[in-house]
Amino acid sequence: MTEENVLPGTVVDSRAGSGRISAAIILGLVALGSIVALSIDTRFVYLLVYVWFGTAYGLLLQYGRFCMASAVRDLFAVGVPRMAVGMLIAVALYSLMAAGVQSAGFSTFAPHPLGWHIVIGGLIFGFGMVFTGGCASGSLYKAGEGNVGSMLVIVAISFSQAAFVAMGDWSDRFVPAAWTEAAEATGMPEELSVTNGWFDQFISGYIWNLNGTTVAASLGMEDSAAGIYFANSFLSAVLPSLLLLVVLYLFFYRRSYLRRNKIDRAGLGDNARGMWAMITSSKNTALAGIGLGIFAGLQMWTTGALREHYNIFGFGELLESMGYESGLSLQGTVFDPGYWYITTQEAQWGGWLLNKLGVENMDNIFFGLENGLPNPLLNAPGFMSIGIILGAAVMAHMRSEFKWKMPSLETAVFALVGGTLMGIGARIGMGCNIGAFFATVTNGDLSGWVFLAGMIGGGYLGVKGFNAWLEWRASREGDFAL
Numbered sequence: 001m002t003e004e005n006v007l008p009g010t011v012v013d014s015r016a017g018s019g020r021i022s023a024a025i026i027l028g029l030v031a032l033g034s035i036v037a038l039s040i041d042t043r044f045v046y047l048l049v050y051v052w053f054g055t056a057y058g059l060l061l062q063y064g065r066f067c068m069a070s071a072v073r074d075l076f077a078v079g080v081p082r083m084a085v086g087m088l089i090a091v092a093l094y095s096l097m098a099a100g101v102q103s104a105g106f107s108t109f110a111p112h113p114l115g116w117h118i119v120i121g122g123l124i125f126g127f128g129m130v131f132t133g134g135c136a137s138g139s140l141y142k143a144g145e146g147n148v149g150s151m152l153v154i155v156a157i158s159f160s161q162a163a164f165v166a167m168g169d170w171s172d173r174f175v176p177a178a179w180t181e182a183a184e185a186t187g188m189p190e191e192l193s194v195t196n197g198w199f200d201q202f203i204s205g206y207i208w209n210l211n212g213t214t215v216a217a218s219l220g221m222e223d224s225a226a227g228i229y230f231a232n233s234f235l236s237a238v239l240p241s242l243l244l245l246v247v248l249y250l251f252f253y254r255r256s257y258l259r260r261n262k263i264d265r266a267g268l269g270d271n272a273r274g275m276w277a278m279i280t281s282s283k284n285t286a287l288a289g290i291g292l293g294i295f296a297g298l299q300m301w302t303t304g305a306l307r308e309h310y311n312i313f314g315f316g317e318l319l320e321s322m323g324y325e326s327g328l329s330l331q332g333t334v335f336d337p338g339y340w341y342i343t344t345q346e347a348q349w350g351g352w353l354l355n356k357l358g359v360e361n362m363d364n365i366f367f368g369l370e371n372g373l374p375n376p377l378l379n380a381p382g383f384m385s386i387g388i389i390l391g392a393a394v395m396a397h398m399r400s401e402f403k404w405k406m407p408s409l410e411t412a413v414f415a416l417v418g419g420t421l422m423g424i425g426a427r428i429g430m431g432c433n434i435g436a437f438f439a440t441v442t443n444g445d446l447s448g449w450v451f452l453a454g455m456i457g458g459g460y461l462g463v464k465g466f467n468a469w470l471e472w473r474a475s476r477e478g479d480f481a482l
Contacts, residue, residue, distance in 0.1 A: 019397040026394050030055060030387075041322055046306050046315060047380040053299040054387020055394070057292065057340065058141055062392040062401075064288020066090075067138030068433040069129040072459030077467075081248040082282045088241040088248075089279070089289035090296075095237030095442040097297020099229045102443070106304025108338025109443040111217075112430050113210035117202075118447055121429020121436070122454020123461075128421025129433075130462025131414045136342040136422065136432040140385055144392025149407035149415045154346060156419025157426070161347035162354055164199060164427050165366035171198035179205030189330060193363050199427065203365045207430070214444035232444025240441070240449065245275065253278040296340045296442070303338040314338075315380050316372065327352070327374035335371035335381055341435040343426040345381035348373055366427075429454070 030051065037044040060066065064086055071083035101107050112118070129135045132153045134142050139157070142150035172180075175198055182205035188194045194204045214222065215236045221227025249271070257274040258266055266274070279286060312318055316333035319325070328334060335344050351361055352373045362368040376382055396402035407415060426432045429451055431440070437455065440448030 016400050019400050019402065022402070023394040023397040026390055026397070030390060043310065043318055043322055046303075046310070046318055047378070047383060049299070049302050049306065050380045050384040051387045053295060053302075053340070054384035055391035056295045056387075057137070057384075058144055058388035058391020058393070059395045060288045060291040060295070060391075061137060061141035061388065062144060062395040062399075063291075064282075064285040066285060066288045066292065067141075068135040068437075068455070069133060069138050069459070072126065072456060073130055073133075073463060075252065076460050076463040079252050081252040081278065082285055084248055085245065085279055086282065086285035086289035088245055089286055090292045091438065091442055092238045092241040093290055093293025094296045094438070095233040095293075097294060098300060098442050099233040101297055101301045101304065102228050102232070103225060104301065104304075106301050106308070107443070108300055108304050108307070109439070109445075111212035111214050111443075111445040112436065112440055112447045113207050113212045114447045114450070115206070115210045117207070118429050118436065118450045119454040119457075121425045121427070121431075122451040122456075123425070123458035125422050125425030125429060125432060126455035126458025126460075127462040127465070128418040128425060128458075129455075130459050130466055131418035132422065133414075136346075136426070137388065137434055139419070140342070140388040141392035144389040144394075145396040146393075146402050146404040148405060149411050152407065152412055152415040153419035153422070155350075156416045157343060157423040158346040158350035159354070160350075160420040160423030161343065161427050162350035162361065164424050165347065166351070166354075166359070166361040166364050167197045167199055169196050172196070172201075174198050175201045175205075181205070182209060188365075188369070191330060191363060192365060192368055194365060197364065200365050202428075212445065212447065215446060216444055228444075233442075236444045236446060237441050245279070249275050249278050253281075296439075300339040307338070319374070319378060324374075324378055327372050327378070329367070329372040330369055333370065333372060334374045334379070337381060337435070337439075339439055340384070341381060341431070341439060342385060343423070343432040343435060344371060345379055345385055347371075347423070347427070348379055349376055349382060352376060425458075 034048050034051065037048060065083075066086060067083065068087060071087055074080040074083055098107070098109070102109075129138075132139060132150075134150055134153060136157065139150045139153040143154060179201040180195055183194045183201045186194060186204045186208065188204065192200070194200045214232050216222045216224075216227030216231035219227065219231050221231050254266075254271070254274055257277055258264075258270070263270050307313070310318060314333055315336040316328050316331075319334065320328060320332055335348060337344075347366070348371060351367050352375065355361055355373055362373060367373050393402060422432070426436070429436050431437070431451070433455065436451040437448040440451070442448075
């Protein structure tokens with residue numbers, strides 16, 4: 001639109017046009033990078049699937065400002081259930097998609113071992129994420145908006161995990177004797193020091209002795225349609241989500257809804273309309289939840305189909321067949337969940353850099369036996385996290401919401417400390433808000449609800465602690481002013 005064609009009183013936002021150009025450039029770079037990767041070897045399509053789905057997640061996360069830290073904080077700090085509602089919508093839809101993927105034979109999910117570590121990990125993770133202002137996925141999409149504080153969170157998550165899993169013999173004093181005995185009995189290769197360090201003995205002496213299962217398997221219905229759709233989807237995810245939506249309505253939304261609509265004695269119909277009003281109170285969040293549920297299921301299906309096409313168990317085999325053997329674990333594997341997952345790939349980023357700086361960290365179970373330390377340019381789940389950042393940047397530019405935001409010293413400290421706690425919590429709990437909750441309950445693994453309970457408890461304590469800090473700081477400022 002030329003300047004002479006602008007109507008009087010019309011405000012032209014030049015940021016919108018430049019934002020669309022920036023968004024197009026980012027998408028163009030993703031497309032160009034994809035073409036280059038495929039020109040090198042068409043089998044890199046497996047890695048690119050992670051990029052493309054990560055970009056879709058980033059678009060949706062930024063569009064709905066979808067963050068579980070916000071969901072917990074909003075509930076306990078201001079009593080607003082909007083974000084929690086969107087999260088539960090995503091859980092219900094993803095579970096239906098995951099059931100379809102499992103029935104088609106393309107599921108890549110494995111249930112998590114159930115034990116006390118899930119609650120403890122959730123508590124630590126939830127406490128830390130309140131101080132950072134973002135969960136694992138939320139920090140990625142906020143980094144895509146130009147938030148440098150969120151970038152610091154990602155750095156802290158990466159290096160805290162890498163350091164935590166490679167703790168040496170100084171941490172042996174905190175290891176129960178039973179763990180050491182069980183670790184010695186595993187008969188691991190000599191290259192691994194499974195009896196040296198807390199985390200290795202936690203894994204080999206404790207985690208490996210636990211069982212993980214799905215609702216369908218526990219009911220003896222694992223391979224049946226009833227087990228997949230009724231037990232793993234409805235009983236594990238849809239029904240609990242519906243019950244939690246009712247709880248959110250009754251405790252956080254009902255009173256204000258009835259007051260706004262001047263309803264003195266609410267009947268069933270009034271409450272049903274109130275529930276619907278709560279669900280639709282934020283269209284963007286609800287739509288983001290729907291989209292995340294659909295795309296998370298599609299990613300699992302696509303990855304499973306590619307594994308069947310290439311006749312592989314995971315990306316490590318594909319890398320080896322392409323001649324990229326550096327960074328593979330002793331089993332010839334690399335981390336490759338096949339579905340939406342965050343934190344382990346960030347641990348690999350930190351671990352890879354430390355390894356290049358001379359730190360020996362391939363002699364532990366986490367990197368040396370299970371996940372490997374691939375070059376970040378060959379890290380498929382790592383590119384999913386990068387895709388989330390890029391997708392969020394695209395949406396932020398399109399909505400004129402991209403802005404470089406430098407943290408204050410206080411915010412930077414909170415980001416680093418909170419991110420460190422999130423990294424430690426993720427490793428103890430065997431995942432974050434995505435891997436240990438979202439991806440588990442939607443595939444019939446009830447351990448995800450245990451992690452959520454721990455994360456909510458940690459979030460509650462975090463909100464209380466954060467408020468106490470603000471009150472203390474305000475009192476100190478008042479004393480100084482006097």
